[in-house]
Amino acid sequence: MKIIRTIEELQNIRKTITSSVGFVPTMGALHDGHISLIKQAREENEIVIVSIFVNPTQFLPGEDLDAYPRKDEADKKICEMCKVDYLFMPEISTMYGKEEVLIKAPNKSYMLEGEARPGHFDGVLLVVLKLFGLTQPTNAYFGKKDAQQLSLITQMVKDLFLPINVVACDIVRENDGLAMSSRNIYLDQTQRKDALLLSKSLYTAASLIAKDERDTKTIKNKIHEVMEKLDVEYVAIVDREFNEIQTIELNNCIILIVVRFGNTRLLDNIWL
């Protein structure tokens, strides 16, 4: 595996690649969720590029940019183990100049995650577009856990006519059901136990739907009931384009929840 730190090196290497490229962008602190994306990329492409870059433009003032977990050495080993070909680890000054062309995510990026973090998705789309420009992937792999991010990146690729296939990958969970996240390490023992109510509430919703319940209000009430003791930020039921829906439509529906544990926000969702 080759570690790349400069734009020039990455561009020069990219020019020599004529076969399929699978790209997995990450912010590091790699866990089994990332590993499953990398493994899928490994299976489906000749060349695999992973990036590790904690992107400042997607953090709002006061968010956990400085405290965001950084585990470069462990991450390098994981990428070696997963047979990554190129690991791109740029500095902030490598990725950003002083004054830049900006990306404005569509209005729907200001709801749900974007309401709690206004401007977050502008930063995500900007860095992903830069990384796409550099790596020019055939396939780019994103987890369904960040469902709104995935939906906006898919829309960006479509709207900007980028010749990239965005691959949506299933959520990877701990054995007890907690969705994997780099932020899980912030949870203390009690919070870690309480966090199981997120997946429990989603499974309860899924079993209601399996029993033919279609009214999203009833389903949301049930989810709130299961998570009664938690600090729930939102429960939303949307279609794949992130429009809120009143009636469940199978194969076109995502139930999203966000819960706060102190300063840590945990997201979970289920795609129906």
Ligand code: PAF
């Ligand atoms: O999902 C993430 O880890 C980040 O938002 C991404 C896509 C790597 C962009 O910084």
